[in-house]
Structures are given as structure tokens and as C-alpha cells.
Amino acid sequence: MNFVTVQDLVNRFQLEVLAGEKEMHRAIPKPRAHRPGLEFVGYFDFFSHAHVQVLGSKEITYLHKLSEEERNLRIGNIVKYHPPCFVVTRNQEGLKYLKKYCEEENIPLLRTAEPTTKFLDMVDTYLAKALAPEMAVHGVCVNVSGIGILLRGKSGVGKSETAHTLIRRGHRLVADDIVVMKKTGPETILGTHNGKSKEFLALRSIGLVNVSRLYGRKAFQDETRIVLDIELTRWQENALNNDLELEPKFTEYMDVRIPHIEIQLQPGRDVAGLVEAAANNWYLRQQGYSAVEDFMKRLESGE
Structure with missing residues (x-):
């Protein structure tokens, strides 16, 4: 406590x-x-x-x-x-x-x-x-276009490299390796760093880098509200189907449910781009827009 x-x-x-x-x-x-x-x-x-x-x-x-x-x-x-x-x-x-x-x-x-x-x-x-209840999670926390995302996955799967690509595209790092999650409200989880790892990103084959020194102060922010939990996994044939709309899944942290998405990695796949798409799609849904509903209406109307 x-x-x-x-x-x-x-x-x-x-x-x-x-x-x-x-x-x-x-x-x-x-x-x-x-x-x-x-x-x-x-x-x-x-x-x-x-x-x-x-x-x-x-x-x-x-x-x-x-x-x-x-x-x-x-x-x-x-x-x-x-x-x-x-x-x-x-x-x-x-x-x-x-x-x-x-x-x-x-x-x-x-x-x-x-x-x-x-x-x-x-x-x-x-x-x-x-005084907020908190817990530590192994992963990377980033802010993508104002949307807080927790990237999880096994060690070496590519979380930090994905975060680095996102930073180069203008998004922000919040925490690498150890993400401190604070419950500040009944449905609010803040993600932040543990102080020691502030601004640092560990990249395999490169080592430790300071993103603020490399890319400027806009590459880092101190905390963000986490609204998406994205798990990076290794590619498995026929494990994911190309459905029009996936069944909603959630991960629970301190009794707060966070929407969960799995993204499989494969050489040549633009994982950072998929993270951006997931963030933007989440935002559109908060505004009441559903791409599937829009698509079905077009089919029904014959457009």
C-alpha cells in the first residue's frame, strides 16, 4: 500500500x-x-x-x-x-x-x-x-495519438522495437519493461514508469537509449490512461481468422476491464501500423462509429 x-x-x-x-x-x-x-x-x-x-x-x-x-x-x-x-x-x-x-x-x-x-x-x-492502488506489469506503455496502450508479450517478442517504431512516427513512450499501473478511479487505470526507467527504451542489438535525447521531449510523456491492452504473439498459421468483427475480449487489472487485442507477429508485418489502427478504431467506437455496421448498411442499401 x-x-x-x-x-x-x-x-x-x-x-x-x-x-x-x-x-x-x-x-x-x-x-x-x-x-x-x-x-x-x-x-x-x-x-x-x-x-x-x-x-x-x-x-x-x-x-x-x-x-x-x-x-x-x-x-x-x-x-x-x-x-x-x-x-x-x-x-x-x-x-x-x-x-x-x-x-x-x-x-x-x-x-x-x-x-x-x-x-x-x-x-x-x-x-x-x-495513494492509488497500484501494480507492476512487464510490458511497454505508449501513447498513440492520445490513446494509452499497454503492449504485452513474451520476452523478445518485439514490444520495445514496436514502441520504437511508434515513437519515430510521432507517438510517445511512457514506460518500458516495467509499467506501473495505478487505479485512480472505478474505471480508470493510469500507466506510468517506476522512476528509474523514465525515458529509457531497451532495444535488442542496440542497447539502452534515451528517447527524449534521441527524438526530443515530445517522444516521452510521464503517464497516460490505459484504454487498450495489446498482446504481441508469435505467428501461428490459421490461429486468427479474417472476421469482419472479432468478439470483444478484456483483460482485468485491479477490477478494471481493459479491451484486449492480440496481434500476431510475422516478418514484414507492419505491427506498429496495426497498433495505430487499433488505437484509431477504438477512438471511433467511442464516438459511436462501427465499421461493420457501416459496411452492412451499404450492403443492405445496395450501394
Whole structure:
């Protein structure tokens, strides 16, 4: 399971630490930040106490207007749940009472100059990816015309060489050899590299190459949503038929079904071109177009 600490959040967004300096090791277990609004008026039935608590202008202004006794009560009711940390946006000041409670309860109090909505968007995106369930798959991940594809197959079948041809045609490498797959939503899988292999592609007979240095920065991108799982296999006579439409197949990763296609390799076969065709055909289907339906309509109409 992935692990994110308050210190990771501070480093990522250059946050100012106002209190709780000794508690930077605290874990942030949940991926979304929370604005405590109802909690300040005493409603705690659905309090997201395991989330980062963000205090914007509305929350701080409300606290400023309370009497000292009422303010102590409202804040005390929240800090007793020991959330991972509080983040105050827009560099708001007058936070002495917040510092007092955070220091007493050993809760980090942080501050940023960012507007509340912008900071919430940034921290939610960061935590969603950082805390997402993940798995590693042996293969190559590429982005073909904006469409993320996982290329799989046995060692030596030609995955990296196919990726290289695609890169030369203007497409992008995401990861070679080890593809890290992150589940960021119920139906969303992101493919990325493991950091060490970033921009590198291993080609048999050539060795390791840096695609960004060879072909420019456009040859690589950090991550992509994987929507096609393509398996490269060795050619077998009569194994694949030239049907008008193949029965849909899927591969499941972390309970997310990804459309699966098998492409057989044979000397002289344009495998990279077939990958491009598969990507473009997937896109057309998302737009509601079916080549088979179009073809059958033409037959029926006598065109």
C-alpha cells in the first residue's frame, strides 16, 4: 500500500509549517481533502477526520467572528479527532488560537498562499495518484495519438522495437519493461514508469537509449490512461481468422476491464501500423462509429 506523510505534502506544495513540526511523519490515509464546515457548527455524523483539513476564507472568517469561548469549543470539537493536518489557504493570519490547539494536540498546522479552490484541486489530484492502488506489469506503455496502450508479450517478442517504431512516427513512450499501473478511479487505470526507467527504451542489438535525447521531449510523456491492452504473439498459421468483427475480449487489472487485442507477429508485418489502427478504431467506437455496421448498411442499401 502506498504511503504519504504530512512532510510529503509540505515538500510537494512548499507549505509553511506553523505548528506541529515534530509530527511531520504523520500518515495521510485518505486521498481527498476536506473543508470542515458543518463540523464547526457541531454536526459530526459524516466528519472525514482521516482527510487533510483545509481552512479557507469562509472557515477562518467564521472562526474570527466567534467569541473566544465559542471558538475554543468549535475548534476543540474538531482537533479531538486528530486529523492528519490542517492547511490554511491564502496566507491568512490571526491564527494564534489554531496554533494553540494544534500544538496541544500535536497536529501539524500548515499554510499556503494558494486560493482555496485551486489548492483543493491540486492536493486532491496529488493524493489520488499518490495513494492509488497500484501494480507492476512487464510490458511497454505508449501513447498513440492520445490513446494509452499497454503492449504485452513474451520476452523478445518485439514490444520495445514496436514502441520504437511508434515513437519515430510521432507517438510517445511512457514506460518500458516495467509499467506501473495505478487505479485512480472505478474505471480508470493510469500507466506510468517506476522512476528509474523514465525515458529509457531497451532495444535488442542496440542497447539502452534515451528517447527524449534521441527524438526530443515530445517522444516521452510521464503517464497516460490505459484504454487498450495489446498482446504481441508469435505467428501461428490459421490461429486468427479474417472476421469482419472479432468478439470483444478484456483483460482485468485491479477490477478494471481493459479491451484486449492480440496481434500476431510475422516478418514484414507492419505491427506498429496495426497498433495505430487499433488505437484509431477504438477512438471511433467511442464516438459511436462501427465499421461493420457501416459496411452492412451499404450492403443492405445496395450501394
